[in-house]
Amino acid sequence: MSTKKTPVYFFSHGGPDVQYRTDHPVYPVLQNIGREITEKVKPKAVVVFSGHWEAEPNVIEVNTAEHTDLIYEGSPELASKVIDLLTDAGIKAKGVTRGLDHGVWSGFHVSLYASQDVDKHYQLGQAVASLRDENIVIIGAGMSVHNLRDLYSTRGDPRPLPYTVSFDEALKEAVEAPPSERRARMQEVAKRPDARQAHPVS
Numbered sequence: 001m002s003t004k005k006t007p008v009y010f011f012s013h014g015g016p017d018v019q020y021r022t023d024h025p026v027y028p029v030l031q032n033i034g035r036e037i038t039e040k041v042k043p044k045a046v047v048v049f050s051g052h053w054e055a056e057p058n059v060i061e062v063n064t065a066e067h068t069d070l071i072y073e074g075s076p077e078l079a080s081k082v083i084d085l086l087t088d089a090g091i092k093a094k095g096v097t098r099g100l101d102h103g104v105w106s107g108f109h110v111s112l113y114a115s116q117d118v119d120k121h122y123q124l125g126q127a128v129a130s131l132r133d134e135n136i137v138i139i140g141a142g143m144s145v146h147n148l149r150d151l152y153s154t155r156g157d158p159r160p161l162p163y164t165v166s167f168d169e170a171l172k173e174a175v176e177a178p179p180s181e182r183r184a185r186m187q188e189v190a191k192r193p194d195a196r197q198a199h200p201v202s
Contacts, residue, residue, distance in 0.1 A: 008132065042135075147200055
């Protein structure tokens with residue numbers, strides 16, 4: 001087995017129509033990432049943390065269904081392994097059976113916390129990081145900016161709102177920071193005013 005870790009991806013995928021709207025700017029980007037994963041990385045499996053599936057404030061749900069509502073197949077064995085990794089890390093996790101939401105099939109089968117707590121989600125990533133040593137790709141699916149109110153009020157205007165640019169740049173700098181600084185940098189980003197604009201609570 002190779003000692004090289006598989007990459008980790010984040011799909012800021014937008015709505016489910018990006019799968020078939022070939023004129024959408026993100027369509028060729030996602031196609032290229034898909035080719036990279038299937039033709040270069042060639043993972044044994046893929047685990048996706050979906051921003052469209054939030055469990056409880058202190059519980060992570062892992063989809064244990066072998067066959068789902070869509071054409072993709074799941075792996076109960078991999079789901080069990082993810083639950084074990086989370087439990088070993090002190091993270092409360094449970095198996096559930098559900099279909100695949102568009103945060104998964106746009107971009108496979110683990111929830112996020114129903115919480116804005118950055119530290120909890122950071123620990124979640126640390127708990128499953130060893131999967132990368134087993135040729136398993138980890139994907140985070142969602143959007144770095146998700147303010148539907150502003151999206152609809154500016155529809156047709158291609159210019160990004162200032163807070164979307166400043167927040168996205170700060171987020172990028174935080175996730176690309178050295179590992180020793182990354183956790184603290186992510187906590188700082190979450191406290192920024194533009195973070196609240198990017199992800200309004202209501």
